[in-house]
Amino acid sequence: MKVLVVGGSGATGTHLVDRLLALGHQVRAVVRSKTALTATWQDHPQVELVEATLLDMSDPELQALTQDCGAIASCLGHRLSFKGMYGKPRRLVTDAVRRLCQAAMVHNPKNPIKFVLMNTLGNRNRDLAEKRTLGEHLVIGLLRLLLPPHVDNEQAADWLRTQIGQGHNQIQWVAVRPDNLINADTVSSYELFASPTRSPLFNAGQTSRINVGDCMARLIHEDVLWQQWQGQMPVVYNS
Template sequence: MRVIVLGASGATGKQVVRQLMKRQINTRILIRESAVLPKDIQENPLVEIAKGNINELTNDEMNNLLRDSNAVISCLGHNMTLKGLFGQPRYLVFDAVKRISETVKNKPDSKVKLILMSTTGYTNTLSGETSSMGEKIILSLVNLCLPPHRDNVKAANYLITEVGTKYETVEWVIVRPDTLVNHDDESSYEVYKSPIRSPIFNAGKTSRINVSHFMAELVKEDELWKEWQYKTPVIYNKGYSENL
């Protein structure tokens, strides 16, 4: 088994790589030339490091990145700077997800699990999810004013409406944590089909290490994958799912 991790130098991406290392899973990561990785990831023999920007890869480079891979986990996101929020590329996540899906689609001999980290700010209307009027107003403003949110919504919509179950070689799960927090250790968490609390007015918390644990388990455990494939699970730290 080999897993590709995008955004591996980010706060959640690093945790994902460590979870895969813990499970002795071969991992190939793509990072920018300027990215800095912790020593434990750099020196781990299970980790293969490739450098470059995914949206600038040639077709040959993209095929090489995805060679012999069973899964792709995207933790891509925009830097919280003015340039990262409002500069190019505006659709970093969407462009990457689309290009990966189309590349894998043209490889009939290989099936790939694609796991996209999204947010509870994304409402899966096709599964029957609804938002209150107040949530709709605020999320509309966020979508209008913050390109990264618009990017996440566009990427999730693409998987649900364009890829769906039509691409025989692409299976996907969109993982939606609530407010991300940094904890050193894994803890109990709950996974739901849809949000059980308002992401705007009553947000919960989800530790990055728990998100990474869940995504690594999706890769490794076939039964868990079958449970959540083609769905948009929401993950909360257990205390926050109970204290409503």
């Protein structure tokens, strides 16, 4: 399968691309600069690199980008700098999700395209009416006021929930919610849950970035796992 990966040169996206290649998939990766990537990717016969800023691409360019792709994976996120968090584009992730889905639907695919979004455990799955404590409500409310990227992540998942929803004949989706992200060199044991089993603010667990990449790749690769979680927002914890 050919998989389009956006945010592929980021800290988690690189792991996702590596895991997809290990599973035998072709990868079309959108990157800001090819020079920052390893020679392994640049010379890999299964990798097609597209040097571009995604939201600067026109609708016809995005339609060409999604051509022949059976899956799309987004690891996009705002840079951890003042400009990255408070500058434009404020709706980087949401606009990318919306425009990529709309571009993919133009092709009228015979089989639904899998869309995997890397999201955040700070975002609730409102389909399940997940509850928060008063303290969590207060902190999340402050995050919405002070950190535009948090609102962007919420709106991106909500767009999939409300605009694509369940049973769409062209797009199916999963929004993966890792807990506190850490670095690791190898894939380790991890678990998926429909909802948080601990407070993401006051009793956070850990999820390694390489495990998130592996989870997203497996969702695309394994049909049984996909059927288990499609249309949902699974939480990923290191075991």
